[in-house]
Amino acid sequence: MTRPVLRTRICDLLGMEYPILLAGMGPAAGGVGPAATAPLVAAVSEAGGLGVIGGTGFSADDLRQEIRQVRERTSKPFGVDLLFPSNVAPMPKPANGGARSWRDLVPQQCWDALDELRRQFNLPTLPPRDRERESERALRSFRMFDVKAQVQVVIEERVPVLASGLGNPEPFIAECHRVGTKVISVVGNVKNARRVAASGVDAVVAQGTEGGGHTGRIGTLALVPQAVDAVAPVPVIAAGGIADGRGLVAALALGAEGVWCGTAFLATREANLTDLQKSQIVAATEEDTRVTRIWSGKTMRNVTNPLIEAWENLGVKALPMGLQGLMISDLVVSAKVAGREDLLMNAAGQISGMLREVQPARDVLAGMVGQAADLLANQMPKRVQTGVVA
Ligand SMILES: Cc1cc2nc3c(=O)[nH]c(=O)nc-3n(C[C@H](O)[C@H](O)[C@H](O)COP(=O)(O)O)c2cc1C
Incomplete structure (x- = not known):
């Protein structure tokens, strides 16, 4: 059996056969844990790419178990993705008079907005005891977000x-x-590309606004070549809106050494999403995603839904990262109790519009590689005349 060859220097640097990385996708609010867990990570690495665990949704102990589960499934290289945000809302310390709750930090206007959304969608208000229990649970999972302990496990x-x-x-x-x-x-x-390159990273992933999850404002086509110029000779990996061989070849033409793909791997059997989330992604057109701060406090691209639209229409200012997630967990639980999973978070990018079926991850990867190799070797020389004329 033959396999196509498609190599760049990022393959040598990170130890994989093809210059395709699985984005380390973390958890959705109210979801079933990180999107990129051992089955998907191992499938991508086994197929010749680099699988990356969405590590941010794991406590340090659970992350260690997940790493070991990847190793049980593959001997190929893989990665772990973690978040290092500089501005997470500080949680209140117990004051002299007793413990203060994070709830005290949420302005009344935000609680009013949540009540208004409950009213619009006919969602139940939780009884105080359940609300407190959920509050404790949300705070516990927030505290698990201990990046120092997670990095220690990676090391x-x-x-x-x-x-x-x-x-x-x-x-x-x-x-x-x-x-x-x-x-x-x-x-x-580009500013942050320069900053992390100066800190000594081995490669920079330049993610355009098209991408799913947390995202910035610059499009991939504009960002990648500017990042390449800014950080050379540090290699750049392109992200945002890449899901087939055409996107991969375009990224290489922009000067990138490889691609980091999230959305493309959400419509796979191995992705840790609910069937509803996968079907929403497959049904979405290129216009069906929206950037919102409702889930995390930072700009995040999702398959949009009526709850996101209603939140945006209220015009409420989101809280800082950490606190917004805690506050919104109240509403997430109300939606779950009401059986309205369709209103929950489903992070995905604009390239969702191109995805039409749920496939095995290795088929997604093989499809990208085969199409890119064919484009470079056969199609582009036929489609584009080059040379010189007198
Ligand atoms: C469901 C989902 C979860 C994500 N979670 C994370 C995360 O935890 N850490 C991270 O670095 N990027 C995360 N991202 C962003 C991806 O790393 C990546 O940059 C993005 O998916 C690339 O664009 P694409 O979706 O068009 O392929 C997430 C993206 C999605 C779709």
């Missing part, structure tokens, strides 16, 4: 690649390099 487990999805992983780069872990960093503009 102890000698994971081949650490990806930082938000912020700058600078404080951890030297220690990662000491144990042979490469560090790559996702950015959404």
Whole structure:
């Protein structure tokens, strides 16, 4: 059996056969955990790409187990993605008079907005006891978000690649390099590309606004070549709106050394999404996603739904990252109790419009590689005349 050859220097740097990385996709509010877990990660690495665990949804202990589960399924290299945000809302410390609740930090106007949304969608208000229990649960999972402990696991487990999805992983780069872990960093503009390159990352992932999940304002076509020029000779990996061989070849033409794909791998059997989320992505057109701060407080692209539209119409200012997620967990639970999973978060990018079926991850990867290799070797020379004339 033959396999197409498609290599760039990122393959040598990160140890994979093809220059395609699975984006390390984390959890959705009210969802079933990170989207990129061991089955998907291992399938992508086995197929010749680099699978990356969406590590941000795991406690340090659970992350260690997930890493080990990847290793049980593949001996190929893989990565872990974590978030290093610089501005997460500080949680209240117990004051002299007793413990203060994070609820005290949420302005009344936000609680009023949640009540208004409950009214519009006929969602139940939880009884105080259930509300408190949910509150405790949300706070516990917020506290698990301990990036120092997570990085320590990545280092102890000698994971081949650490990806930082938000912020700058600078404080951890030297220690990662000491144990042979490469560090790559996702950015959404040239300023941050320069910043992480100066910190010593091994590659920069330049993600355009088309992408699913947290996203910036610059389109992939404009961002990638500017990031390439800004950080050379540090390699750039393109992200945002890439789901087939055409997108991959376009990224290479822009100067990228590879691609980091999220949405393309959501419509796969191995992705850790509900069937409803997968069917929403497959049904979506290119116009059906929207950037909103409702779920995390930061700009995040999702398959839109009536709840997101209603939140945006209210015009309420979102709270900082951390606090917004805690506050909105109240509404998420109300929606779940009412059986309205269709109103929950479903992060995905504009390229959803191109995805028409749920496939095995290895078919997605093989399709991208085959199409890109054919375009470069056969189609482009036929379609584009080049040379010189006198
Ligand atoms: C469901 C979902 C979850 C995501 N979670 C994370 C995350 O936890 N960390 C991160 O670095 N990026 C995350 N992203 C963004 C991806 O890393 C990636 O940059 C983006 O998906 C690329 O654009 P594409 O969706 O068009 O392929 C997420 C994206 C999606 C769709």
